């Protein structure tokens with residue numbers, strides 16, 4: 001249940017910019033809604049959150065998060081359902097994960113009424129920004145950063161929590177071609193792989209850039225110790241279809257516990273698929289693509305939803321995957337996920353929250 005916040009200071013825009021939104025032509029992460037939420041935690045005490053016109057924020061050059069990376073975020077979406085209502089998908093799960101990330105990064109947890117209540121408030125105000133259209137949604141980005149002005153290395157005493165929102169369409173315009181990464185690593189056991197912290201994304205940029213220079217869209221990360229097992233892909237968890245069964249790496253301290261991942265596993269089981277969360281070996285998958293037993297590899301995440309890969313690069317060789325059609329497992333899972341979110345399929349797990 002999403003709680004209402006008791007008090008928010010609200011300063012509305014004089015004139016909405018929603019006419020800048022063209023639902024036919026949305027580029028991810030480039031346009032932001034009229035309002036944003038700002039809440040400061042000062043010496044452990046959360047101040048009254050403010051909803052303000054979207055805009056720049058001033059920062060001191062000694063802001064701790066700029067130097068030592070105490071910064072976390074969530075990725076969530078709001079949808080317009082078939083009854084034209086605005087809904088969020090499993091927001092409590094993002095709230096829980098946010099504070100798991102906060103704990104790992106030694107940051108003050110955010111209270112539910114600020115996180116969930118705040119989302120509710122900004123969404124009500126900017127509901128007109130939730131676009132219609134099959135693959136369209138409003139991407140919600142709660143985030144928090146250390147706001148001490150201090151150069152010593154220690155956890156900050158002060159934090160700023162914010163929510164910004166941005167219309168989203170398809171994240172990838174074409175099915176990604178991914179490279180199996182066997183040199184660089186994303187995360188090691190005992191590290192911060194399971195936390196949605198900014199540094200995880202920063203550290204992935206250089207290996208991803210090298211792969212992009214070789215013609216790949218993204219990386220498929222392997223385990224830090226042996227590079228023989230799959231972990232996750234950049235910006236998404238990863239699934240494999242082998243002999244009609246759905247397989248995904250089991251979560252650990254090195255893998256983000258994706259909410260889309262969890263939803264797809266549940267939907268697949270509901271639909272009667274066999275699902276295995278286990279170690280997934282690179283060799284088995286590469287051999288399986290070659291002998292035809294592995295028919296699909298796809299990413300799953302809030303931003304990408306369900307994103308089938310066109311092919312995989314391994315040890316300098318490109319291995320194509322069969323084309324996807326409407327009876328592919330990934331298509332069926334996506335159709336069911338979209339159907340639940342848009343109110344076309346019964347929400348038996350109570351995942352949809354009406355704003």
Ligand code: COI
Nearest residue numbers: 075076235301302303304
């Ligand atoms: C999301 O799916 O929300 C993510 O966090 C990926 C993002 C970095 C684009």
